[in-house]
Amino acid sequence: MNRTADGRLPVLIVGGSLVGLSMSLFLGRLGVPHLLVEKHSGTSHHPRGRGNNVRTMELFRVAGVEPAIREAASVLAENHGILQADTLTGSDQEWLFKEIDPGGALKRFSPSGWCLCSQNDLEPVLLQHAKSLTGELRFSTELLSFEQDADGVTALLRNRETGEEQTVRAQYLVAADGPRSPVRERLGIGQTGPGDLFHNVSITFRAERLAEVVGERRFIACYLTDPQGAGALLPVDNRAHWVFHAPWHPERGEALEEFTDERCIAHIRAAAGVPDLEVEITGRAPWHAAQRVAERYRVGRVFLAGDSAHEMSPTGAFGSNTGIQDAHNLAWKLAAVIGGWAGPGLLESYGRERRPVAVATGERATARSAEHRHPGYDVTPGTGRQRGVLAVALGYRYPAGAVVGADPDGPAVPENFAADGSPGGRAPHVALRRAGVSISTLDLFETVPVLLAGPDAHAWHGAAELVGKRLGVPLTAYRVGTGTEHELAPEADADFTAAYGIAADGAVLVRPDGFVAWRSADAARDPETELTRALEAVLCLR
Structure with a gap:
């Protein structure tokens, strides 16, 4: 060590x-x-x-x-999706949502x-x-x-x-x-906060015939509402192994020991709507939602x-x-x-x-x-x-902290997702090519701060090397454009400057965790001074 x-x-x-x-x-x-x-x-x-x-x-x-x-x-x-039903075999079936990413729209915002x-x-x-x-x-x-x-x-x-x-x-x-x-x-x-919300017992079990009952419904979880079988069913392998979350009420004096194998089996059978379902209980563990x-x-x-x-x-x-x-x-x-x-x-x-x-x-x-x-x-x-x-x-933000220029009164979690490249938010995904290899902007952020400069932002790019050396900060800088002098090139359908909210001569500083620390929408009269101030503020160097 x-x-x-x-x-x-x-x-x-x-x-x-x-x-x-x-x-x-x-x-x-x-x-x-x-x-x-x-x-x-x-x-x-x-x-x-x-x-x-x-x-x-x-x-x-x-x-x-x-x-x-x-x-x-x-x-x-x-x-995919969350299903709600009275029982697995009942007539009351509703998908709370059926797809996590319907239509594959998420690809516009993330490589993952x-x-x-x-x-x-x-x-x-x-x-x-x-x-x-x-x-x-x-x-x-x-x-x-x-x-x-x-x-x-x-x-x-x-x-x-x-x-x-x-x-x-x-x-x-x-x-x-x-x-x-x-x-x-x-x-x-x-x-702080309201504290305990509810309690469940998580029951792991084996039931090979349950896969036939579930059929083609490939859910993440199914919430069962019948009073005799209320709980949540989660697949482990879609075949024989399953988890069932059964409501537990210790606040009413209900003891964990009351969840015997017999009680758990009866509960699962009621949830499935199959009275003779073969069930083998393999484990149980309490958990508390708070x-x-x-x-x-x-x-x-x-x-x-x-x-x-x-x-x-x-x-x-x-x-x-x-x-x-x-x-x-x-x-x-x-x-x-x-x-x-x-x-x-x-x-x-x-x-x-x-x-x-x-x-x-x-x-x-x-x-x-x-x-x-x-x-x-x-x-x-x-x-x-x-x-x-x-x-x-994906859209949570840092209104205050190691950022310069964020809205201090903005919400940490906005009502709706927006990827605009503003300080305090996650750096937007843009598809790029580096030395002929396809990457995402997100692949650039891990170990050191990164300055991303527009295609005409040569002054910002030059300032980054000087400022990084003077401050002792391992700052990496890239120019994004289609010329031979640019280290990164946007893919044909990608617009880097629009995604990051800068002009062709602007620049954005991104932290190692992929959050925008500072942004200059366009050129500055003294880029070295501006970048020095930003790095000193973000990294608490002054």
């Missing part, structure tokens, strides 16, 4: 589920040494958290793992797409790739305690198999240790990410995606500060950016559960179907 000159690890990650593994992957791609500890002995065995939205898949694309994830998810590649990959299939892929990078990953290892001071964090770890204890010194600690986060509790960070957000995402050198920072209703899979995107936002900032090309103040922007997104997304997730009448959530939905789901997945 690589350490700094004083023997410290750069980063200690606590928690090795989706968010912790994603943090390890992203830090590893950025060349940051780190240690991840996870108290469980391995990755998840339970098929849950399956919806990976288009933004998450963009991040995995840039990190080089999208093909492996899609291979792991291939068995459910043809499953949604992916249905259960947590038990996704985590091993992330683990395999993360292990090959700059991190050390230890399972069966728990955090016992930690203390921090002005220079770092001292953590006491214990191997749960051997009982051996070890003290580790790290520059920063990232807590991805779940909704009951011991780290958050130790820091004394409170939470809406909470931590009051702070950072105390000193300790950061919260994923469920430790926010809990959301599962409808729409917004929680896991928001957590993975937390990790991506924080990873480049840690890398920049540790690498010395950003000031420590940059880390304060993590909570300023991510917390408003979590608050707004959590509200959308709760409203979607009501709209879909999620089993166990006994509330009256609002009027009308939700719009702007793509705005949540």
